[in-house]
Amino acid sequence: MSTAQAGLAPRDTTVRRRIPPGRIARTVVFHVVTLAMLAVVLYPAAWMVLSAFKPSNDIIGNIDILPDTWTLANFATAFGGIGGISFWSFFWNSTLLGLLSVIGIVLSATVSAYAFARVKFPGRKVFFAIMIATLLLPTHVVIIPQYIMFNSAGLVNTYVPLLAGKFLAAEAFFVFLMVQFMRNLPRELDEAARIDGAGHFRIFRSIMLPLMRPAIITSSIFAFIWSWNDFLGPLLYLKKPDLYTLPIALRAYVDQTSVSDYGAQMAMAVLALVPVILFFVVFQRYLVEGVATQGLKG
Amino acid sequence: MSATATADAPVRAAAPRQPRRPGARRRADVAAGYTFLSPWLLGFVLLTAGPMLASLYLAFTDYDLFRAPTWVGLENFTEMFSDARYLKSAQVTALYVFVGTPIKLAAALAVAMLLNMKFSGQGGYRSAFYVPSLVGASVSVAIVWKAMFIDDGVVDRIQQSVGAPAGGWVGNPDMTMPMMILLAVWQFGAPMVIFLAGLKQIPAELYEAASVDGAGPLRKFWNITLPMLSPVLFFNLLLETIHSFQVFASAFIISGGTGGPADSTNFYTLYLYTRGFVQFDMGYASAMAWVLVLVVGVITALMFRTSRAWVHYSGEEN
Numbered sequence: 218m219s220t221a222q223a224g225l226a227p228r229d230t231t232v233r234r235r236i237p238p239g240r241i242a243r244t245v246v247f248h249v250v251t252l253a254m255l256a257v258v259l260y261p262a263a264w265m266v267l268s269a270f271k272p273s274n275d276i277i278g279n280i281d282i283l284p285d286t287w288t289l290a291n292f293a294t295a296f297g298g299i300g301g302i303s304f305w306s307f308f309w310n311s312t313l314l315g316l317l318s319v320i321g322i323v324l325s326a327t328v329s330a331y332a333f334a335r336v337k338f339p340g341r342k343v344f345f346a347i348m349i350a351t352l353l354l355p356t357h358v359v360i361i362p363q364y365i366m367f368n369s370a371g372l373v374n375t376y377v378p379l380l381a382g383k384f385l386a387a388e389a390f391f392v393f394l395m396v397q398f399m400r401n402l403p404r405e406l407d408e409a410a411r412i413d414g415a416g417h418f419r420i421f422r423s424i425m426l427p428l429m430r431p432a433i434i435t436s437s438i439f440a441f442i443w444s445w446n447d448f449l450g451p452l453l454y455l456k457k458p459d460l461y462t463l464p465i466a467l468r469a470y471v472d473q474t475s476v477s478d479y480g481a482q483m484a485m486a487v488l489a490l491v492p493v494i495l496f497f498v499v500f501q502r503y504l505v506e507g508v509a510t511q512g513l514k515g
Numbered sequence: 516m517s518a519t520a521t522a523d524a525p526v527r528a529a530a531p532r533q534p535r536r537p538g539a540r541r542r543a544d545v546a547a548g549y550t551f552l553s554p555w556l557l558g559f560v561l562l563t564a565g566p567m568l569a570s571l572y573l574a575f576t577d578y579d580l581f582r583a584p585t586w587v588g589l590e591n592f593t594e595m596f597s598d599a600r601y602l603k604s605a606q607v608t609a610l611y612v613f614v615g616t617p618i619k620l621a622a623a624l625a626v627a628m629l630l631n632m633k634f635s636g637q638g639g640y641r642s643a644f645y646v647p648s649l650v651g652a653s654v655s656v657a658i659v660w661k662a663m664f665i666d667d668g669v670v671d672r673i674q675q676s677v678g679a680p681a682g683g684w685v686g687n688p689d690m691t692m693p694m695m696i697l698l699a700v701w702q703f704g705a706p707m708v709i710f711l712a713g714l715k716q717i718p719a720e721l722y723e724a725a726s727v728d729g730a731g732p733l734r735k736f737w738n739i740t741l742p743m744l745s746p747v748l749f750f751n752l753l754l755e756t757i758h759s760f761q762v763f764a765s766a767f768i769i770s771g772g773t774g775g776p777a778d779s780t781n782f783y784t785l786y787l788y789t790r791g792f793v794q795f796d797m798g799y800a801s802a803m804a805w806v807l808v809l810v811v812g813v814i815t816a817l818m819f820r821t822s823r824a825w826v827h828y829s830g831e832e833n
Contacts, residue, residue, distance in 0.1 A: 247634050254626065255643055258701065262646060264669065265659040278667045329555035338548030348555065351563055353757050355811055357784055358804040361573065361797050362566035365580065385558025392555060411540075417547035446653040448764035453792065464654040468768060471658060479662060486655035497649055501642045508645070508705055509712035 269487045273480030291480035295488060299470050302458050304488070307466040311445055312492075314376060314462060318444035319437045321383030322391050326436060327429060329386040330395035331421050335407060345396075352389040356449075364453055378454045379447070383440070391436045397510065398432035399425065435507035438500050442493050463489040573801035580795050591802035601803070603778045604786040607692070611782065612759045615696040620751055623703040627710035628740075641711060645704035652702075657768035661685055664694050685769065688779040695780060698765055706751040713747030714740070745826040753818055757811055763788070783807060 260282070268276045269291050271284040298304045332338075333345050367378040386392050402425070410420050426433075451462045461469065467485055471477070497504060549556070574591055576584035595601045626644060630637050650656050663669045666683030675681045684690035721739050730738070741748075763784045766774065774781025774789070781789075783803070791800030 244634055247629075247632060248636070251629060251640055254629075255640065258644060258647060261656070261659055261663060261701070262650070264663065265655070268659075268662075277662060277665060278669060278672050280669050280672055325554040325558070328551050332548050332551035332555075336544055336548040336551060338545040341548060344552065344556070344559075347559065351559070353753075353811070353815055354563070355757070355761055355804070355807050357761065357787055358570055358808045359563060359566035361791050361801050361804065362569035363562060364792070365569070365797070366566070368580070382558065382562055384554065385562060386555040387558040387562045416543065417551070421551070442649065446650075448654055448767070449788075452767075464764070467654045467658065471768070472771065482658055483662070486658050489655045490650055490653065493650060493653075497642075497646065501645075504649070505642055505645055505708055508708045 265483060266487055269480070269483040271480065271483075273478055276479040276483060288480075291484035292488070294478065294481035295484040299466055299473065300458055302461075302466075304466075304485070306459060307461050307463045308488075310460060311462040311464075311489075314379060315441040315444045315492075317376070317380055318383045319440045321380055322386075322388065322436060322440040323433055325384055325386035326388075326391040326395050327426065327433065328421070329392050330399055331417075331425060333392070333396045334399035335420070335425070336417060348389050348392055351387075352393060360449070360453065367454065373454055374457050374460060375454075376460075379444075379450045383444075388440075391440065394436060394507070395429065395432050398429065402428050431503065432507075434500065435503045438496055438504055439507065442496060445493060570801040570804055573798050574805050575802075576798045578798040578801075580797055584798065587798065591799045592806075594799065595802070595806070600778055600781065600786060604774070604781045604783050607779060607781060608760060608762075608783040610692060611695060611699070611762065612756060615699040616752070616755045616759055618696065619700045619703050619755060620706055620748070622700055623706035623751070624710050624744075624748075626703065627707045627714055630707075630711055631714040641708060645708055648702045648704035651698065652764055654764060654768050656698075657765040660694070660698050660765065661769045664690075686776055688777040691769075691776065691779040695762070695766065695769075699759060699762070706755060709747055709751055710744065713744050717743045742827045746828055749818070749822050749826045753815065756814065756818075760784075760807065760811055 263282050267282050267284060268279070270287050270289070271279065271291075272286060272288055273291060275285065296304045298306070333341065333348070363378065364373075367373060372378055382388060406424050406428075407420050410424055415423070445462075446464060447462070448464045448468075451465045452468075455461055455465060458466075458469070463485075467482075467489055470485060471482060573584060575586060575588060577587050577590075578584035630640055630644070647656075664684040665671070666686060668683055668685075671681050671683045684694040717740065721743070722735055725735050725739060761784055762782050766780045766782045766785050767788075770776075770780045770785075772785075772789075774785050784807075787800050787803045787807070790796045790803065
């Protein structure tokens with residue numbers, strides 16, 4: 218972009234005195250078109266959030282986004298929980314799993330990525346190719362044997378099956394993201410440290426880890442959000458309601474009420490997304506940049 | 516491999532200062548490599564390679580989790596051809612993947628080009644369009660989608676107000692697929708962000724030169740934007756295709772786990788789950804999983820094969 222501006226610079230100076238009228242018109246058209254598209258795209262999200270504040274019988278079929286009468290009754294019902302188990306229990310379970318997932322992924326993916334990106338050893342290229350292949354592998358081919366394995370080990374109704382893959386770097390996306398990031402760090406740093414006598418463990422801990430901060434933050438956010446939204450894993454392994462995470466609690470709630478209380482459903486749906494939205498608002502730059510670089514280096 | 520030689524060179528040059536032998540460094544590298552890689556290696560053996568072999572075996576057996584598996588040869592695979600629910604699930608999934616993905620990518624590219632124009636506020640727009648990608652696969656959004664497309668729901672009301680045939684999409688087997696595809700297309704933000712990053716890498720000189728030569732916007736798009744963007748397009752196409760084969764949570768929630776009405780949302784993974792974990796036909800479900808792996812593998816291979824004809828990498832890197 219800077220080169221484009223530099224290239225245009227001589228022409229810009231000649232017209233600086235007056236802004237061309239076409240430019241203003243085009244700017245207005247651009248913003249009108251973009252905002253209109255944005256309104257369509259974000260309508261379902263806005264409808265969900267504000268429907269939670271509508272009376273329960275005024276949600277289905279109410280096209281208006283803003284409630285005619287505002288109510289907090291739906292949230293009161295939602296906080297009441299399901300089958301005697303408090304909403305906060307599900308919330309805590311999701312939070313705990315999310316945090317442990319972050320820890321597991323940051324530990325295992327940084328270490329594995331260091332081996333792929335910075336250490337030379339026989340077999341590395343083969344393992345790297347395998348890692349990339351697992352990136353494309355449908356998870357459904359492993360869930361049945363994994364279930365049989367965890368079931369025979371008595372680990373159904375624990376969080377172990379949901380966390381094992383995180384602590385063992387089985388989610389290749391994160392390893393790949395960190396390898397790409399690490400490959401862009403200057404090699405001179407390692408070489409200088411090695412000449413000074415530092416081993417791999419010191420280089421990893423004192424040089425790489427601190428420089429990996431942006432990749433670690435991006436990975437942590439994705440790890441938390443994906444764990445938070447995960448449905449299949451908890452559906453398979455968590456059969457006791459007091460272990461439920463929010464997504465399966467939400468599903469149980471929707472299934473349980475035959476005459477649907479849409480207000481409470483919307484309120485729970487909104488509450489279940491609050492942490493995701495908070496993460497997004499705070500870390501949006503890391504998230505969006507993380508997605509962007511992921512594609513470019515592929 | 517040539518990189519090994521060049522990487523070793525500075526060490527040998529530094530040898531007078533550092534009396535460590537190159538052989539020692541090599542051994543240290545091997546030990547460190549496998550130590551650092553051990554979490555991934557363990558995870559690969561225990562959670563990926565082992566289970567894949569196990570499910571390959573189970574695919575040729577009858578197994579219900581409680582009694583020992585019995586060998587049935589190819590029976591699970593032959594059963595698929597006569598299983599109407601299986602064939603329907605394969606058909607539904609293929610439609611979803613091969614219609615939904617191109618629409619989603621077209622939307623992503625169009626909006627990315629809009630957001631690549633030089634106006635203020637583009638960063639904010641980019642983040643806002645990304646929001647659905649962040650929440651789209653969640654149970655929450657599936658619940659909302661169902662509430663919006665249900666009989667007498669918001670979409671139905673809009674249809675009524677313009678005099679279109681009404682009745683809601685959730686209960687109509689002909690309309691559930693458009694509903695599911697809309698949900699997928701709604702999440703165009705992630706590929707859009709990737710396209711946008713790719714667009715920003717195209718040198719402005721190319722467009723300036725084309726303008727000098729009198730090329731219009733359509734020719735610039737066809738002769739500059741698309742070829743320059745083809746690696747990113749390939750990446751998005753591959754990932755979105757593979758990803759959409761695995762749609763599960765939204766179909767599960769919207770159909771209440773049944774894949775209905777009339778199996779119109781009984782996506783491959785949903786049927787696999789039902790056979791494996793509801794009916795405990797784990798042999799059959801394993802066979803289904805392997806067919807999915809093979810299909811995804813063949814599609815991936817085909818994409819890589821054809822990519823040579825249409826993906827242009829700029830010369831300096833590859």
